[in-house]
Amino acid sequence: MARYGLLIDSRKCTGCHACSIACSTYNELEPEVTYNRLEFVESGTYPNVKMDILPIQCMHCDDAPCVKVCSTQATFKQEEDGIVAFNPSKCTGCKACMAACPYDARALNEARLAEKCRWCPEMLTQGKQPACSSTCMNEVRLFGDLDDPDSEISKKMAQFTTTQLLPEAGTKPRIWYIK
Numbered sequence: 456m457a458r459y460g461l462l463i464d465s466r467k468c469t470g471c472h473a474c475s476i477a478c479s480t481y482n483e484l485e486p487e488v489t490y491n492r493l494e495f496v497e498s499g500t501y502p503n504v505k506m507d508i509l510p511i512q513c514m515h516c517d518d519a520p521c522v523k524v525c526s527t528q529a530t531f532k533q534e535e536d537g538i539v540a541f542n543p544s545k546c547t548g549c550k551a552c553m554a555a556c557p558y559d560a561r562a563l564n565e566a567r568l569a570e571k572c573r574w575c576p577e578m579l580t581q582g583k584q585p586a587c588s589s590t591c592m593n594e595v596r597l598f599g600d601l602d603d604p605d606s607e608i609s610k611k612m613a614q615f616t617t618t619q620l621l622p623e624a625g626t627k628p629r630i631w632y633i634k
């Protein structure tokens with residue numbers, strides 16, 4: 456049993472898109488589909504302005520609205536590790552999950568299946584990080600088991616103040632951002 460999560464140090468993100476490209480390549484995504492995007496957020500007033508770069512993907516929410524609205528259980532929460540998984544053979548393409556997700560984390564492919572980040576389970580079984588995390592040269596992304604106090608993510612989470620996106624949505628996301 457594990458409780459997987461992802462810690463993102465967006466302060467170190469340069470906006471190079473290596474994570475997005477690695478994700479698309481690894482998952483053999485169609486050109487118009489992405490599981491992993493960057494948002495560029497400007498703030499301040501000239502000349503005191505700054506731009507934050509926010510990597511955004513499926514948050515593998517503990518209280519996932521996409522799971523609640525999926526009438527065929529094509530989208531479901533895995534008991535063993537907390538990953539919100541997707542079974543394309545059960546998807547009817549109704550798009551209810553896309554409407555329910557507050558993070559806009561799902562994408563309809565050419566076959567009209569509402570795909571999303573899977574956290575690269577094939578990599579995890581080999582003890583590796585997901586494709587996005589292992590590719591980032593600035594080590595912005597750290598994936599791991601939150602229930603293991605000796606995991607790198609648990610240790611780093613203890614060192615920093617973190618925040619989450621849209622906490623008011625009540626989705627209990629599994630991704631944290633270092634402030």
Ligand code: SF4
Pocket residue numbers: 512513514515516519520521522539555556557558559560561571626
């Ligand atoms: S981020 Fe969106 S797609 Fe991912 S689990 Fe949460 S509600 Fe579902």
Ligand code: SF4
Pocket residue numbers: 524525526527528529530545546547548549550551552553568569
């Ligand atoms: S589009 Fe597919 S995964 Fe999404 S709610 Fe409909 S059946 Fe479920």
